[in-house]
Amino acid sequence: MFDTIPFQYTDDTLACEDVRLDELAATYGTPLFVTSSRSLVESYTAFELAFAGLPHFTCYSVKANFNLNVIRILGELGCGCDVNSGGELFRALKAGIKPEKIVFAGVGKKPEEIASALEAGVLLMKVESVSELHAIDRIAGELGMVAPVAVRINPNVTAETHPYITTGDSKEKFGIDEAELEEVFGLLGKLKNVTLKGLDMHIGSQIFDPDFYVEASVKLLDIFNSAKELGFCVDYLDIGGGFPVTYDPSKPATPIGQFAEKLIPILAPTGAKIIFEPGRYLVANASVLLTRILYRKRNHTGKEFFVVDAAMTELIRPALYHSHHEILSVVRHDSTIKADVVGPVCESSDFFARHREIDAAGEGELLAVLSAGAYGAVMSSNYNGRLRPAEVLVSGSEAKLVRKRETLEQLIQNEVF
Numbered sequence: 001m002f003d004t005i006p007f008q009y010t011d012d013t014l015a016c017e018d019v020r021l022d023e024l025a026a027t028y029g030t031p032l033f034v035t036s037s038r039s040l041v042e043s044y045t046a047f048e049l050a051f052a053g054l055p056h057f058t059c060y061s062v063k064a065n066f067n068l069n070v071i072r073i074l075g076e077l078g079c080g081c082d083v084n085s086g087g088e089l090f091r092a093l094k095a096g097i098k099p100e101k102i103v104f105a106g107v108g109k110k111p112e113e114i115a116s117a118l119e120a121g122v123l124l125m126k127v128e129s130v131s132e133l134h135a136i137d138r139i140a141g142e143l144g145m146v147a148p149v150a151v152r153i154n155p156n157v158t159a160e161t162h163p164y165i166t167t168g169d170s171k172e173k174f175g176i177d178e179a180e181l182e183e184v185f186g187l188l189g190k191l192k193n194v195t196l197k198g199l200d201m202h203i204g205s206q207i208f209d210p211d212f213y214v215e216a217s218v219k220l221l222d223i224f225n226s227a228k229e230l231g232f233c234v235d236y237l238d239i240g241g242g243f244p245v246t247y248d249p250s251k252p253a254t255p256i257g258q259f260a261e262k263l264i265p266i267l268a269p270t271g272a273k274i275i276f277e278p279g280r281y282l283v284a285n286a287s288v289l290l291t292r293i294l295y296r297k298r299n300h301t302g303k304e305f306f307v308v309d310a311a312m313t314e315l316i317r318p319a320l321y322h323s324h325h326e327i328l329s330v331v332r333h334d335s336t337i338k339a340d341v342v343g344p345v346c347e348s349s350d351f352f353a354r355h356r357e358i359d360a361a362g363e364g365e366l367l368a369v370l371s372a373g374a375y376g377a378v379m380s381s382n383y384n385g386r387l388r389p390a391e392v393l394v395s396g397s398e399a400k401l402v403r404k405r406e407t408l409e410q411l412i413q414n415e416v417f
């Protein structure tokens with residue numbers, strides 16, 4: 001079990017901070033996301049401590065978990081936000097984040113999204129293509145303003161992680177390729193309604209080796225120096241997110257301090273304000289997905305299944321990336337069995353674990369799927385007519401419902417029939 005997470009057994013029953021998970025399941029039903037506010041505070045504090053030696057600004061990447069309460073807790077600690085759409089911008093503002101603490105990214109921003117972000121007064125509009133630069137210039141002109149932009153570069157660094165979450169490689173759609181930078185800087189010198197404020201990168205997610213950041217940062221700094229030589233005054237260098245967390249205790253994540261140790265000496269001499277965009281690091285281990293065992297079954301080969309009431313519709317990570325999530329029985333058992341933990345959705349990829357040694361819990365008992373705070377609820381869907389689950393936030397001995405379970409009526413509310 002991870003020591004840093006506030007999900008621990010008390011009297012053989014798993015609790016979130018001081019609240020027993022079986023009580024939460026009885027009150028709010030399952031499947032249920034349970035988030036520890038203490039964990040959010042601890043992760044943010046650890047991140048800030050690691051980078052304390054560097055003038056920086058942390059923008060929580062809202063895409064990891066966009067619950068308003070999660071954003072608000074991090075915002076109250078001083079965090080800004082990285083948003084990727086008009087919807088995420090709306091959420092960040094609703095949660096009380098000041099626009100001047102928001103950076104707006106995304107490879108395909110629609111004109112209305114660009115307009116609403118500029119009108120709101122975001123700190124930086126990321127630019128991911130020459131065409132988008134023209135679009136931002138035109139829209140800013142129509143609004144009678146000058147847009148503060150940051151050019152997202154594609155450093156062509158292939159970070160070692162799951163191929164679906166590597167983003168700084170030339171094969172990928174993200175950022176502006178080195179070959180196009182001359183044109184971009186030329187345009188930035190000419191266009192009247194944009195001003196270059198920052199340079200940006202994001203090389204991927206769940207990256208264990210700090211050297212990938214070093215390699216990409218060195219490239220970013222080269223471009224920073226060229227921009228200065230061209231007469232641009234670049235205030236911000238945005239290093240992106242991607243800092244890893246431990247999902248599997250046998251594969252512990254590189255401590256954040258090791259990233260800071262390598263990055264601070266490279267970034268500090270620039271004199272620029274450094275932006276980080278951690279998502280997963282701040283929220284992944286703050287939540288569990290609580291689910292009830294509906295049925296246990298065993299086939300003729302002796303294979304055991306735990307059929308639970310949560311599915312890939314609530315946590316798609318195992319299906320999509322084959323990612324590992326620890327699974328604990330809420331009430332501890334003395335014996336274990338090897339089983340697949342599967343959901344009710346009609347897809348063979350609807351599993352949380354395969355051939356996993358797991359507590360021999362019985363039908364009707366509860367399991368907790370750990371590390372479900374990042375890219376869990378935000379990636380949920382209604383596939384198979386499933387209702388998005390409820391979410392509860394725990395602080396000490398208090399539990400608060402922060403998202404109601406969807407209803408059948410909500411399932412059809414937008415259909416014209």
Ligand code: LLP
Pocket residue numbers: 061063064082105165202204205206240241242243277278279280281317321374375
């Ligand atoms: N900044 C940008 C521009 C991003 O695209 C992302 C994530 C982040 C920051 C935050 O990355 P993080 O610190 O959370 O690694 N659904 C996948 C992860 C997709 C990440 C997308 N971009 C998963 O469940 O692993």
